[in-house]
Amino acid sequence: MRDMSPWPVPLDGTMGEPRERGRFGEYGGRYAPESLVEACREVDEAFREAWVDPGFRGALARLLAVHAGRPTPLTPAGRLSEALGVRLYLKREDLTHTGSHKINNVLGQALLATRMGRRRLIAETGAGQHGVATATAAALLGLEATVFMGERDIERQALNVFRMRMLGAEVVPVTTGSRTLKDATSEAMRHWVGATGDSHYCIGSVVGPDPYPWMVREFQRIIGDEARGQCAAELRTGVPDYVVACVGGGSNAAGTFAGFADTPARLVGVEAEGGAGAARGRLGVLHGCRSLFLQDDDGQITEAHSIAAGLDYPGVGPEHAHLRDLGRARYVTVTDDEAAGAAVRLARTEGIVPALESAHALAWVIRAAGDGDLPSGSTVLMTLSGRGDKDVSTLKELL
């Protein structure tokens, strides 16, 4: 796992618009059932129009500012940096309204849904953060919300389930398969097929059929864009040596990386040991896109296992698969224990209880600083994708 080899840094327009048919290299595409192809096309068309419309951009920027609390700060992790021998900065998505980066994407899609005349949002959720964000945006814009959530996640993330219901969303338990995010996503897609007329499927990560991976990354790039500016103001070098984010589907990482793809920063995506689509997946198609997925010898998608419900997904967004192939980003894994330990360490040194998802990114930083993979003195920007309130009962059992 040592990273002493030269790091390839193509500066030429990675993380721009995908190629035709939503392709990132050989990944991406729109492998949707025919019944959803037209709906995807409509989303694509609406997004393309909206994204160049200053009115839409302005409305979204205002929502992000006055409702979601952007910009989020860049926090120097002073005591932890000292202990690790690196200079660690945290991009604080945990401070957004609802407590994770998911709100950035959801406000964008919800505004788009309104623009498209849709009355309802459909969403899948794992950790519940995307579901809460969707329920929130729906309430704010006067839309309905139906959120699909695996039964297992409903148990693990009871707090978020009630938050969604309190926000007026319908939470539909998914009892099939592994009863986690993968199955919730399947069920949401099934439901969307019957509801394209009045509903928008608000996917929560950079996965799904084109244009979702691209669109969601664009809605999340505010993380990277803000951080880029903040680093420019804060760091002598202007750009951090490393940019690190956890990867479930990959939206917070994609949004973060997008701000640094054209810099010499080394991009590191951290996956859960038991849900390492980018690090250990093989080519496949699931949930509308071609990417890397954990599979068994027969080509069946295997269940992911992670202490972090939001990383409990056997695949990864197509652009990450592409960045991996290019060598532009590196994908590493950490174990449940490392993540839990990192969460406690951050709490004790910086007074921040991170989401277990985000704790994965930190766990890699800690490990890499310890084994020299992160050279001492490096500057590291890490996206703290969410806060840990939702996870304290899980951690309570562990500690």
Next chain:
Amino acid sequence: MRDMSPWPVPLDGTMGEPRERGRFGEYGGRYAPESLVEACREVDEAFREAWVDPGFRGALARLLAVHAGRPTPLTPAGRLSEALGVRLYLKREDLTHTGSHKINNVLGQALLATRMGRRRLIAETGAGQHGVATATAAALLGLEATVFMGERDIERQALNVFRMRMLGAEVVPVTTGSRTLKDATSEAMRHWVGATGDSHYCIGSVVGPDPYPWMVREFQRIIGDEARGQCAAELRTGVPDYVVACVGGGSNAAGTFAGFADTPARLVGVEAEGGAGAARGRLGVLHGCRSLFLQDDDGQITEAHSIAAGLDYPGVGPEHAHLRDLGRARYVTVTDDEAAGAAVRLARTEGIVPALESAHALAWVIRAAGDGDLPSGSTVLMTLSGRGDKDVSTLKELL
């Protein structure tokens, strides 16, 4: 309860520094056991020095910005405003790190404690928000933290208890009296008596012996100062007609009011029906200060009862007692049911699940807009003191 009478608006320096011996009118003072008088004097001296020291102010401002996420936005509550016929703006303290305004005060006191060479913070907590904030600031600055919490609140606010422990704080259950905030405060004071040498007592509201009511208000005035500037930018009139905040001990209200005391804005403090120190208390002395407290016919302090643990306190800060006497602020009460209903309403219309404490302020706005007490078309600034994650299990049982 109608407010059609002319509203007295003394513009002359209310909410400045207290008079000699920490007096706000006849309230305040330092009714501390002799063993704590010297410690209070030291805090007073240190605070006075620090508060005029640009170095201290700068360090605090930076912590508030990069760690706590200030400034917090001013959110127009669009859909709810329309339904109520008023223009409601929410000052979003729920978006600060740890989820309530308590962090503003705690970062100030923790920085002061460091300056005073203290190694440990002692705190009482009701809802757990102040305890979490204290544990957070302690972790951040490398201090220890001991938090006293009533057993009943430990049950109601289990999430926060675990957050504190995760942050490395010691949480001490208080089993005496009503086993809520009042008793936790008594126990914290008892503990401080034996620990003045190395510990700072970090009081969580505008209560306690001089200089706490004043100092905490000053640390919280950032709410009002920010909101004042934001209203100036956002409102045609520059200043809202009404400024509303919930009142437990009264720190978020005091901090908010401080920004508007010299304007024509009408100040409204909203208490819990069962914990209405300002609205129904009588003169007394408790926890080091002279103020208004709920008491029985024998002069015993009675137990407060509120669905909101943070409002479950039988008294109110001395400055509020004074503002009430002056007529500069008005104090009203709402019931548990009204507060719970308001919480759900805000969730469903604006996508914000408020703390039950904050929901009290909203409940009054809703009621007053309904019965004409708030004239239609009024502009209302309401401080949303905290987020409701900690309360969802309470609400779950109610709904």
Next chain:
Amino acid sequence: MTNPTLAAGAGAVERHLRSRRDTGRGLLMPYVTGGITPGWTDYLRAFAAAGADAIELGLPFSDPTLDGVTIQQASETALARGASTRRILADLSGMPDLGVPLVVSTYYNLVLHDGPEAFCAALRRAGVGGLIVPDLPVNEADELTDVAAAAGIELVLLASPATPQPRLAEIACRSRGFVYAVSLMGTTGERAALAASAAELTERIRRVTDRPVLLGFGVSTPDQAREARRHADGVVVGAAVMRRVLDGAGPDDLRAFLASLRQALDQECDRAR
């Protein structure tokens, strides 16, 4: 073959279906999930015996995103029994000719697993004639089309009520074997009545092709089959079959059910044509 001219360039499946259609017969394509029971291939024989014109053979996938609960459950059951593409195709290899074409349906992940070429070659070796991939829309089909054609596998494309007319023309043109008309905006699964969208979609497809059009998704009763037959060349019956199988119905029980569908289609044929 009654009408060799029209079927020129068509593959075996399409030629077979066209020839039967051209006799005025309503086409019946029952579905079974491969590996659902130990002797699952008996269902194929029973289907053929009951008058099926083609048989859809599902290769179970872990994440059947376009299937309703019945076929989801069938897939889970088969997978839990150890079913896999390899084993299902192996089960087929020993079988005598059914007399009707076998059309495999599965999700694209299983096609990609060994690669489209190996996958199609394996189908061909097992005697399969057609392939339905519900999550492979026409615009993503390039990779598979030529490979399938080269292997002699007819790649059936699906059309849905949401498909705009120009795209429908492309689908109809590029589909092989037949055009799979998805009767409604929804997943597979039994429904109380045939969706209103079924008729309209079939008419729209007819406007752009004379390829056989089979209506699927939700066709569950003889009455519905009869009604479907008024618009389409025939029906695909999946969930209604698989619910029975999951409830324990053996090949003989299914034969009776299929016979009732056969009879309904034949009656409608007698009346309408």
Next chain:
Amino acid sequence: MTNPTLAAGAGAVERHLRSRRDTGRGLLMPYVTGGITPGWTDYLRAFAAAGADAIELGLPFSDPTLDGVTIQQASETALARGASTRRILADLSGMPDLGVPLVVSTYYNLVLHDGPEAFCAALRRAGVGGLIVPDLPVNEADELTDVAAAAGIELVLLASPATPQPRLAEIACRSRGFVYAVSLMGTTGERAALAASAAELTERIRRVTDRPVLLGFGVSTPDQAREARRHADGVVVGAAVMRRVLDGAGPDDLRAFLASLRQALDQECDRAR
């Protein structure tokens, strides 16, 4: 009065304590929470009989912030029994003279409740001579000082190890009856040993006054009383008494305990003076 000159201007409590002190006697002031049992006034009689030089009578308050668990529990018990300022003082009124002064202690909220004037007048009527208010430090005492003096109630001020010397002088000067030396930085309650701070504080008080100095907080055993006597004029014994009361000890049992303290003080007196 053995030394009328020194005691000039002193109130009755102080005169009494001075006169006893001046005989070389170690002063003993046991404490009882008013209303703790139905016949609680019997404790007063027992204390006097056992050689108390003054008795501290606690008026229970709901929030005894300077008390440790024992006196907290005593307060709760008394309040749960319906104790109140009014009822406790009423219980006193029928009592014959105890021969030693009664000093009430309570929190300032109870003083404020009917107002300092009414409160002091009520104490006076009930035969109380002194008043200790642990949460009323000297700088907040103005409101009560004159009122108490006018009512003939000696307001005892407390000094603590944390009190700086100039302030100590002010406290000693303004205190009436005696100076209450808080032996340690802590709450009331039994301790294993006398705090080291006790000696130092007492010496510091002695430097600025010749008023009697009673050492309280934590004095719980005859040995500790003996040690305390080496520095102070006497001791206040609260928690050690109340723990016994809470454990069911009646007036006679307490008499024995107090006698042991009395004896210890007398021995120390014999040795040291």
